[in-house]
Structures are given as structure tokens and as C-alpha cells.
Amino acid sequence: MALNTTVKADHNAPAITEMLAKFVVNHPSKGWSDAVDNEAQRTFANWLGCAIGPSEHETLHAALAAVNELAPAPQASLLGRKEKVDMANAALLNGISSHTFDFDDTHLKTIIHPAGPVASAILALGEHIGASGREILDALVIGIEVFCRVGNAVYPNHYDRGWHITGSTGMLGSAAGCARLMKLNVLQTQMALGIAASTPTGLREQFGTMTKPFHPGSAAKAGLMAALMAKHGYTASKRALEAPRGLMQVFSDKTDWSEVTENLGQTWEIALNTYKPFACGIVIHPSIDGCVELRNQYKLTAADIEKVTIKVHSLVLELTGKKTPVTGLESKFSVYHSCAVGLLYGQAGEHEYTDEAVNRPEVLSLRAKVEAIVDDAIAEASSDITILTTDGRTLHVHIKNAIGSVERPMSDVQLKAKFVDQSAPVIGAEKAEQAWNLARNLVDCKDLKALLAAATRS
Amino acid sequence: MALNTTVKADHNAPAITEMLAKFVVNHPSKGWSDAVDNEAQRTFANWLGCAIGPSEHETLHAALAAVNELAPAPQASLLGRKEKVDMANAALLNGISSHTFDFDDTHLKTIIHPAGPVASAILALGEHIGASGREILDALVIGIEVFCRVGNAVYPNHYDRGWHITGSTGMLGSAAGCARLMKLNVLQTQMALGIAASTPTGLREQFGTMTKPFHPGSAAKAGLMAALMAKHGYTASKRALEAPRGLMQVFSDKTDWSEVTENLGQTWEIALNTYKPFACGIVIHPSIDGCVELRNQYKLTAADIEKVTIKVHSLVLELTGKKTPVTGLESKFSVYHSCAVGLLYGQAGEHEYTDEAVNRPEVLSLRAKVEAIVDDAIAEASSDITILTTDGRTLHVHIKNAIGSVERPMSDVQLKAKFVDQSAPVIGAEKAEQAWNLARNLVDCKDLKALLAAATRS
Numbered sequence: 001m002a003l004n005t006t007v008k009a010d011h012n013a014p015a016i017t018e019m020l021a022k023f024v025v026n027h028p029s030k031g032w033s034d035a036v037d038n039e040a041q042r043t044f045a046n047w048l049g050c051a052i053g054p055s056e057h058e059t060l061h062a063a064l065a066a067v068n069e070l071a072p073a074p075q076a077s078l079l080g081r082k083e084k085v086d087m088a089n090a091a092l093l094n095g096i097s098s099h100t101f102d103f104d105d106t107h108l109k110t111i112i113h114p115a116g117p118v119a120s121a122i123l124a125l126g127e128h129i130g131a132s133g134r135e136i137l138d139a140l141v142i143g144i145e146v147f148c149r150v151g152n153a154v155y156p157n158h159y160d161r162g163w164h165i166t167g168s169t170g171m172l173g174s175a176a177g178c179a180r181l182m183k184l185n186v187l188q189t190q191m192a193l194g195i196a197a198s199t200p201t202g203l204r205e206q207f208g209t210m211t212k213p214f215h216p217g218s219a220a221k222a223g224l225m226a227a228l229m230a231k232h233g234y235t236a237s238k239r240a241l242e243a244p245r246g247l248m249q250v251f252s253d254k255t256d257w258s259e260v261t262e263n264l265g266q267t268w269e270i271a272l273n274t275y276k277p278f279a280c281g282i283v284i285h286p287s288i289d290g291c292v293e294l295r296n297q298y299k300l301t302a303a304d305i306e307k308v309t310i311k312v313h314s315l316v317l318e319l320t321g322k323k324t325p326v327t328g329l330e331s332k333f334s335v336y337h338s339c340a341v342g343l344l345y346g347q348a349g350e351h352e353y354t355d356e357a358v359n360r361p362e363v364l365s366l367r368a369k370v371e372a373i374v375d376d377a378i379a380e381a382s383s384d385i386t387i388l389t390t391d392g393r394t395l396h397v398h399i400k401n402a403i404g405s406v407e408r409p410m411s412d413v414q415l416k417a418k419f420v421d422q423s424a425p426v427i428g429a430e431k432a433e434q435a436w437n438l439a440r441n442l443v444d445c446k447d448l449k450a451l452l453a454a455a456t457r458s
Numbered sequence: 459m460a461l462n463t464t465v466k467a468d469h470n471a472p473a474i475t476e477m478l479a480k481f482v483v484n485h486p487s488k489g490w491s492d493a494v495d496n497e498a499q500r501t502f503a504n505w506l507g508c509a510i511g512p513s514e515h516e517t518l519h520a521a522l523a524a525v526n527e528l529a530p531a532p533q534a535s536l537l538g539r540k541e542k543v544d545m546a547n548a549a550l551l552n553g554i555s556s557h558t559f560d561f562d563d564t565h566l567k568t569i570i571h572p573a574g575p576v577a578s579a580i581l582a583l584g585e586h587i588g589a590s591g592r593e594i595l596d597a598l599v600i601g602i603e604v605f606c607r608v609g610n611a612v613y614p615n616h617y618d619r620g621w622h623i624t625g626s627t628g629m630l631g632s633a634a635g636c637a638r639l640m641k642l643n644v645l646q647t648q649m650a651l652g653i654a655a656s657t658p659t660g661l662r663e664q665f666g667t668m669t670k671p672f673h674p675g676s677a678a679k680a681g682l683m684a685a686l687m688a689k690h691g692y693t694a695s696k697r698a699l700e701a702p703r704g705l706m707q708v709f710s711d712k713t714d715w716s717e718v719t720e721n722l723g724q725t726w727e728i729a730l731n732t733y734k735p736f737a738c739g740i741v742i743h744p745s746i747d748g749c750v751e752l753r754n755q756y757k758l759t760a761a762d763i764e765k766v767t768i769k770v771h772s773l774v775l776e777l778t779g780k781k782t783p784v785t786g787l788e789s790k791f792s793v794y795h796s797c798a799v800g801l802l803y804g805q806a807g808e809h810e811y812t813d814e815a816v817n818r819p820e821v822l823s824l825r826a827k828v829e830a831i832v833d834d835a836i837a838e839a840s841s842d843i844t845i846l847t848t849d850g851r852t853l854h855v856h857i858k859n860a861i862g863s864v865e866r867p868m869s870d871v872q873l874k875a876k877f878v879d880q881s882a883p884v885i886g887a888e889k890a891e892q893a894w895n896l897a898r899n900l901v902d903c904k905d906l907k908a909l910l911a912a913a914t915r916s
Binding site for chain 1: 507530547556592595600602621625647648656660694713718
């Protein structure tokens with residue numbers, strides 16, 4: 001991960017989103033000439049005839065058949081909740097939910113969050129059509145493979161341009177996973193990928209708003225819809241990904257085809273997947289990891305700590321150098337807050353990044369004792385931490401790779417603790433335990449009913 | 459409209475869409491190591507917890523409230539058909555239908571088809587919430603204004619890159635129109651435009667497939683969903699359009715902000731809208747127009763015609779030079795076929811571009827007598843036509859601007875004839891007449907019920 005500074009940008013654009021919003025809201029009804037009003041009616045009338053004309057065309061038949069697959073609406077569960085909705089919107093909502101805390105999995109080669117777009121779609125579809133755990137797992141591996149390989153081929157240029165790659169390539173993973181799950185044939189699957197190629201979602205500009213988690217949700221829904229349409233004969237370009245006016249050349253200057261073609265079916269991108277132990281930006285992780293390690297090794301309490309000095313790469317402070325965050329969201333971009341909660345509580349989950357936690361007196365007090373020093377000799381994935389204790393000891397640790405990295409993966413015990421920490425407050429401790437066991441051993445599920453019963457509220 | 463040859467393209471990309479489709483379909487279940495399978499289960503289990511955790515977060519509440527607005531599903535009519543579906547999918551399907559014959563309106567400055575994304579969304583929403591004709595028309599004018607101004611700001615670079623601009627900027631028009639119709643406030647409308655900015659649809663690579671008309675439909679649906687989400691408090695960047703990592707800088711090298719800001723609310727892009735008299739590519743129109751004119755002026759029949767010579771700009775043959783089309787779709791890209799049907803039938807509507815029409819003996823016979831000569835002294839929008847008759851006369855006409863251009867707009871009589879030609883075979887002549895009258899005088903509709911009754915089958 002590196003910041004790109006070569007893509008030119010205009011930082012002085014007028015506030016046109018706001019200007020257009022004011023225009024939409026405030027311009028008076030018929031605030032234009034009769035001639036404009038007349039042309040608007042011609043526009044509407046001409047459009048209406050053009051929509052009536054093809055209403056029995058095979059294009060409509062295919063699209064309507066796909067839409068009809070979404071009815072009746074209560075088809076698929078919303079995780080952690082009681083409601084069911086149609087499977088396309090279940091894919092959307094579960095995809096949004098799984099990225100809301102920015103706590104999901106990461107394919108570090110591309111900063112793709114692989115599961116959101118794929119798992120959200122195949123679980124919703126799988127619940128509706130009665131898939132087995134084995135089938136879900138196959139669709140997950142294969143969907144993520146398609147998704148991350150396309151990501152590899154266009155990263156980093158595509159991301160540098162400003163696309164949020166999780167949503168802008170994720171619909172391909174969703175389409176692939178859903179096509180697999182529905183046992184579409186090769187041509188149908190090619191069409192599903194093709195239709196999905198027309199619907200990338202996601203801009204990095206949305207980071208820090210609800211539209212960031214919308215991206216994997218939208219990708220999940222778009223891929224599922226593409227697969228349903230393809231199943232019913234909807235067509236797309238056979239070269240929608242690679243053609244000169246296909247997705248990859250359109251949205252990236254880099255298109256390394258070999259990243260898709262080489263060793264396909266022999267190497268597996270999901271094997272490179274990582275899980276965040278901490279609910280914040282990944283560059284902070286080594287610093288938290290070191291703080292937790294020193295805390296546990298020396299049984300430190302807040303009273304023991306005089307000063308904390310972390311030496312990190314400049315990128316860390318560029319991305320997460322917020323000294324005095326006041327909201328939970330801001331605190332996720334503060335290495336100072338993160339070190340303080342790591343030292344105080346031995347963890348940095350979602351509960352440590354709430355609006356309440358960020359203003360807790362003990363957190364504020366310890367945060368003020370954390371100093372960060374830039375040292376570009378230290379790798380971006382590393383952190384060097386020194387704690388001066390009130391009784392005069394100097395404690396030191398150098399974290400080369402944080403827990404949760406490919407080099408130091410989270411253990412199943414740690415993953416389960418993270419799962420329960422998030423889920424138990426929502427569905428209760430017993431169901432959280434059940435849901436973990438069923439999900440962690442998904443291949444043993446004959447169907448998804450028990451899993452979904454455990455993962456939702458009754 | 460000009461072909462761009464400066465955007466570099468790789469024409470030799472391997473067939474990765476097909477390769478990935480084969481992989482998705484044919485790779486065996488668990489065709490990987492235990493370690494990969496294990497990681498897949500960890501990925502799934504971790505994702506599940508991450509989706510359960512935030513399920514009561516305000517992000518989910520806002521998104522779910524928007525989805526719940528789509529139920530119960532029979533909310534909005536499908537034009538020309540009997541069914542009703544939820545309003546988001548009605549927007550999708552009517553948007554698809556209205557572009558299926560490629561016969562809808564055109565904003566020639568950008569080659570945007572303005573009505574599809576906007577009218578499809580606001581009609582579906584308006585039917586559900588009980589809007590008046592006046593409200594629909596206001597939302598149409600304002601939605602198209604937002605849509606085409608953003609289009610003006612990024613055209614032609616954005617289009618040259620390979621985006622199908624109707625779908626890739628249309629969701630902004632849909633979001634604007636729906637926000638207006640629901641009377642959202644400025645901040646909500648800004649959020650609606652912001653959410654929509656993350657979901658451009660459309661690649662030029664899809665031309666010639668069903669995914670081309672999917673683009674305006676998808677844009678209509680995306681904008682409507684964005685407005686519903688914004689209504690319920692979903693957030694996006696306030697500068698989602700113009701920021702360095704916002705939509706416009708991400709998907710275009712050209713961003714002429716003045717195209718958005720200057721004279722906003724004073725000039726109207728819808729006043730520049732045009733309607734196709736002929737159901738084929740716009741560069742063929744002057745040639746058909748001239749053939750129809752000579753046919754009518756001299757009362758020509760097929761037996762009168764010895765030879766037809768058209769002189770046109772090279773672009774015309776580049777785009778529509780198909781000499782021997784065999785399908786209806788191919789015949790839309792044949793200036794030869796188009797001249798033949800214009801001479802034979804005096805029109806070139808959808809009925810003249812069917813699989814049957816293209817192989818009719820009288821069409822084949824006359825088509826063979828049409829010769830096209832490139833002459834770049836003739837403008838792209840013009841055609842010079844000479845007919846040699848069997849009795850030795852030489853008939854000539856030069857069409858500077860075809861009927862349907864801004865310079866020679868279709869009359870209401872012609873627009874109505876086009877409407878009826880398309881609609882009567884679907885809904886019957888009486889309803890077609892009613893639907894035209896109601897749509898053409900939309901401001902007089904107190905509500906949309908009578909219009910929708912006329913525009914659908916009972």
C-alpha cells in the first residue's frame with residue numbers, strides 16, 4: 001500500500017454537488033419558458049412510446065424473468081436481524097453491514113475486501129435456493145478468485161485513479177459466485193460476468209461516509225442480478241472485461257492480463273486473505289499490536305505509564321495522524337487513540353472506537369502521553385515502540401509484522417474471540433457460539449438453515 | 459459526434475471473460491488444498507461476524523428503510539405490459555424497454571439519451587407516491603438538466619474512454635428527479651447525488667447486446683435507490699461529483715466545471731433534445747430522409763428505380779457500411795438496407811429493421827441497387843442522393859440536416875405517428891391515441907392513473 005501522487009487532481013473544483021442539490025430543490029415549478037415545457041412534454045411522450053414498443057421483446061422477457069425471481073420478497077435473511085427481504089436486497093444489506101465497521105477481511109495485494117461482495121450474494125442466493133455449505137464454500141473460493149485476479153491485473157493504477165476497488169471489481173466476484181451456485185453454463189456465466197462488468201460501484205471519495213460500506217453491498221447485489229439475468233438469456237459482450245472498450249481498459253491504465261491467465265485454477269487468492277484484529281486502518285495495527293504485547297508481558301496499567309514513543313513510517317501519520325479525535329469514526333484514524341486503548345484494554349475492537357470511548361477520561365489521559373516519531377527506515381507494516389514507566393523502566397518492542405498479517409495470521413482462537421465480541425451483543429452468547437462453529441466448519445452444513453437461525457435474531 | 463482515435467487501446471487482450479467463465483463452471487468442487495478450504499471457512503466465518511456486528515447501526519437502519527419502501531412489490535406499472543413490480547425494478551425494466559429499439563431521444567451535444575434514466579425512475583416513483591403530471595414534468599426537466607450538464611462537463615473524453623455516457627451519468631439525473639419528486643431537502647438531495655455518484659453503469663463495449671439498454675435502466679434504478687436511501691438519512695461525500703477522488707475526476711480527464719455552473723437555472727438542456735424518426739444509427743438519417751423525400755416527390759415505386767447513389771462522409775460508412783446484413787440488428791448498421799426501406803415504404807421504423815424485413819426479396823433487390831461513395835466534403839450530418847430511374851431520369855436531393863435534427867425538428871404530427879406506430883401493436887390503437895394525448899399534455903394530468911391505464915395492457 002502506498003500513496004500515489006502521480007495521478008493529477010484538481011483540488012479547486014467548485015462545490016457543484018451542493019450547487020446542483022440547491023438547484024434541484026429550490027428552482028421553482030415551471031421556472032422556464034413555455035417552449036421548454038413543451039419540449040419536456042414531447043420528450044416524455046416520445047419516451048413513453050419507445051418504452052411501450054419493445055415491451056414484448058426478448059430483452060424485456062429476460063430482464064423481467066430475473067426480477068420475478070425476487071418475488072415473493074421474504075427470501076433471504078438479514079444477518080443479526082429478524083427481517084427477511086428479497087435476495088438481491090439481502091445481498092445489498094448484508095454487504096453493507098459487513099463493511100460498516102471496516103473490520104472485515106483484506107487481500108493485502110490489492111486492499112480488496114474480498115468476502116463482502118461475494119459472501120453477501122451467495123449466502124442470500126444460497127438460502128433461497130437451498131444450497132449446501134460445500135456449495136457455498138466452492139462459490140466463495142471461485143468468486144473471490146475471479147474478483148482478486150481482476151483486481152491484481154488493474155491494481156494499483158485503478159485504485160490510484162480513485163476507484164474503491166472492493167466495489168468496482170467486486171460485482172465480478174459476486175456474479176461468478178452466483179453463476180457457480182446456480183450451475184449456469186459457460187455462455188451464461190460469460191454473460192453474467194459481462195452484464196456485471198457494466199456496473200462497477202465505488203469511489204474512494206466516499207471514505208468516511210455510509211457510502212463506503214454501500215460499495216461491497218452494491219457490488220453483491222449487482223453481481224447477483226447479473227447472474228439472474230444471464231440465467232434467463234440476457235446478453236452482454238463476450239469480451240466485456242478485456243475488449244478495448246471493456247471494463248478493464250476503460251477504468252485502468254494498467255491491465256496485466258497475465259495476472260488473470262497464469263496458473264488459473266492452480267493458485268488461490270483466498271489463501272492470501274487476512275483478518276483485522278483491530279477495528280481501524282491497517283497501518284495502525286503494528287503499533288497496537290506492540291502496545292498490547294508490552295501491556296500483557298509487563299502487566300502494565302495506566303498508572304505505570306509515563307510516556308509512549310512510537311517510531312513509524314511517514315505514511316502512518318499521513319493516514320492516521322489525528323491527534324485529538326472527537327468521534328468514533330475519527331478515532332479510527334488516530335494512531336494515538338489506538339495505542340491508548342490497546343494499552344488500557346488489551347484490544348482495539350469496535351467497542352474501543354465508539355463516540356463514548358474516544359472521550360473517556362482514562363483514554364484522553366493516556367492518549368496525551370503517546371508521541372509518534374517519523375522514521376522512514378521503518379517499514380510501513382512495522383512499528384518500534386518504547387514505553388517509559390513511572391518507576392523508571394524503559395520497555396521496548398519492535399513489531400515487524402502485526403498480528404493479522406499474512407506473516408502472522410490470527411489464530412482460530414483469536415478469530416473466534418473477534419467473532420463473539422461482535423456477535424454476542426446482537427444475537428446473544430449462545431447463538432454466537434453456534435454461529436461460529438457452523439460457519440467455521442461450513443463444509444459440514446448440509447443446508448444453511450441452522451447457520452442462518454443462529455446468525456439472526458428470533 | 460466523431461470517432462476518437464487518441465485513446466490507446468489493447469486490441470490483443472486474451473479472452474479472459476470466456477476463460478474465467480470456463481473456470482467458474484468447470485473447476486471441480488474443492489479443487490484445491492485443505493489449506494485453501496480452511497482459509498475459505500475462516501474467511502466466511504470472519505465475514506459473518508462482521509455482518510452481524512453492525513446490524514443495528516444507523517447505516518443499516520437507513521439502507522433497510524429504503525429497501526422497505528419497495529414493499530409490497532406491486533407498486534409501479536411496466537409500460538405496454540400487465541404486470542406491476544416494485545418501483546425500483548419498474549424503473550429498471552421501463553428504462554431497458556425504452557432503449558431496446560435504440561429509438562429514444564438524443565441530446566446530440568453528448569450523445570446522451572436523456573429521458574430513459576430520468577423518466578423511467580420518476581414515472582415509477584410518481585405512480586407509487588401519487589404525483590401529478592406537473593410534478594413529473596418538473597422532475598424531468600430538472601433531472602435532465604443535472605444529467606446533461608454533468609455530461610457536457612466530461613464529454614467527449616469520458617465517452618472516448620469507453621463509457622456509455624447515458625448510463626454512466628444518467629443515475630445523477632434519476633437521483634435528481636426522484637429527489638425533486640419526493641421533495642427532499644438540500645442536504646438529502648446532495649446525499650442522493652453523492653450516493654448515486656458511486657454507481658455509474660455502462661460500457662460502449664456492450665453495444666449490440668441487451669446490456670446496452672440495460673444501461674439506462676440500471677441508471678434509473680440506481681438513482682431512485684440513492685434518493686430513497688438519502689431520504690432515510692444515508693450519507694455520502696458532499697463533494698462526490700467534483701472532489702479529486704470524486705466521480706467526474708475519476709472517470710474523465712476533462713472536467714469543465716463551467717458547463718455545470720454557468721447559467722444554471724437559466725438555460726435548459728432539454729430544449730436541445732431531439733427524437734429519432736428512424737430506428738437506426740443517427741448518421742444514416744439524412745440518407746433515409748433524402749430517399750423518402752424523392753420517393754414521395756416523384757411517387758417512385760421499386761420498379762422505377764435503376765440505381766441509387768449516395769455521397770456521404772467517411773464516418774457514415776465506417777459506422778454503418780454493412781452491405782449485406784442478415785439480422786434485424788445488423789440492418790440498423792446498414793445505410794444500404796436503410797435507403798432501400800426508405801424508398802420502398804417511405805419510413806424506417808422498427809418494423810423495417812426486423813429479421814424478416816431484412817431478408818424480404820423486394821428489399822434485397824433494391825438494396826443491391828444502392829451504391830455509397832465517400833466524400834469528406836459532405837458533412838457528417840448530410841447526404842447527397844442521386845437516383846437514376848428506369849425511364850432515364852436523374853433525380854437529385856441534398857439533405858443538409860435530416861428530419862429529427864435540432865435544425866429540422868420532428869413535428870408533433872410526425873412524433874405522434876411514431877408513437878402510434880410503436881404503441882398500437884402493443885396496446886391497441888385506441889389506447890395508443892389516449893396515451894399520446896395524455897403524455898403530450900402531461901401538465902394537464904392531475905394524477906398519472908389515466909395515463910398509466912392507457913399505456914399498459916389490461
